[in-house]
Amino acid sequence: MPTNxxxxxxxxxxxxxxxxxxxxxxxxxxxxxAPENTDNGSVPTPLAQPPVAAVxxxxxxxxxxxxxxxxxxxxxxxxxxxxxxxxxxSYADRLHALSPxxxxxxxxxxxxxxxxxxxxxxLALALMYLRQPADTARSLGLLQRVITHTGPExxxxxxxxxxxxxxxxxxxxxxxxxxxQAQQLRDSQRRIDQLNERLEAMRAIERSLxxxxxxxxxxxxxxxx
Numbered sequence: 001m002p003t004n005x006x007x008x009x010x011x012x013x014x015x016x017x018x019x020x021x022x023x024x025x026x027x028x029x030x031x032x033x034a035p036e037n038t039d040n041g042s043v044p045t046p047l048a049q050p051p052v053a054a055v056x057x058x059x060x061x062x063x064x065x066x067x068x069x070x071x072x073x074x075x076x077x078x079x080x081x082x083x084x085x086x087x088x089x090s091y092a093d094r095l096h097a098l099s100p101x102x103x104x105x106x107x108x109x110x111x112x113x114x115x116x117x118x119x120x121x122x123l124a125l126a127l128m129y130l131r132q133p134a135d136t137a138r139s140l141g142l143l144q145r146v147i148t149h150t151g152p153e154x155x156x157x158x159x160x161x162x163x164x165x166x167x168x169x170x171x172x173x174x175x176x177x178x179x180x181q182a183q184q185l186r187d188s189q190r191r192i193d194q195l196n197e198r199l200e201a202m203r204a205i206e207r208s209l210x211x212x213x214x215x216x217x218x219x220x221x222x223x224x225x
Contacts (some may be wrong), residue, residue: 067099073089084118084157086156088125093124095129098129103126103130107130110126115145115149116150117154120146120149123139124139124142124143124146125164133179136168136172136175139168140169143161143162143165146158147161147162147165147200
């Protein structure tokens with residue numbers, strides 16, 4: 001080749017070599033690094049895994065409970081008490097101030113209430129203040145008749161009758177328990193009296209033995225001291 005041709009081709013070779021070098025450097029900078037093999041046979045380090053999204057824990061739904069009902073409270077909006085109940089409470093207040101003699105006379109005046117619920121309530125109230133077991137049982141029977149009464153006039157009386165009947169049942173149980181305790185005390189006192197009588201009889205026998213004169217020895221011999 002002539003010298004002028006070589007001189008003209010030299011710049012073209014330099015430009016081509018530079019282009020190849022630039023492409024090679026670009027490929028080295030973008031290619032991912034391959035795992036490095038070691039001569040001692042160790043396992044190459046694995047590539048990092050993408051993070052896994054955490055699953056939120058499941059929570060149990062709360063059990064629905066029935067709402068607590070507020071207690072009933074008497075207020076200004078509560079319906080007024082019937083006049084018959086007010087009259088009975090005033091009558092019971094008057095009975096409380098009576099003496100036992102006047103209370104017994106009031107019961108005689110009441111007489112037989114028949115099937116009239118109001119008169120049954122009045123007589124039951126009067127019998128309650130006597131505080132005797134027989135009168136308590138009679139008063140409880142009258143209140144039961146008011147509770148089971150079928151007439152419309154007894155409807156406002158039934159709540160008060162039930163209240164008084166429950167009170168009388170508690171009072172009757174207390175009276176029965178008191179009577180049992182009194183009977184046990186009477187039985188114990190009777191046994192104590194019997195034991196005292198036996199003990200007194202034994203003491204009398206002992207006194208008779210110590211005061212008896214010694215018997216005379218036979219053939220005029222002296223008795224042993």
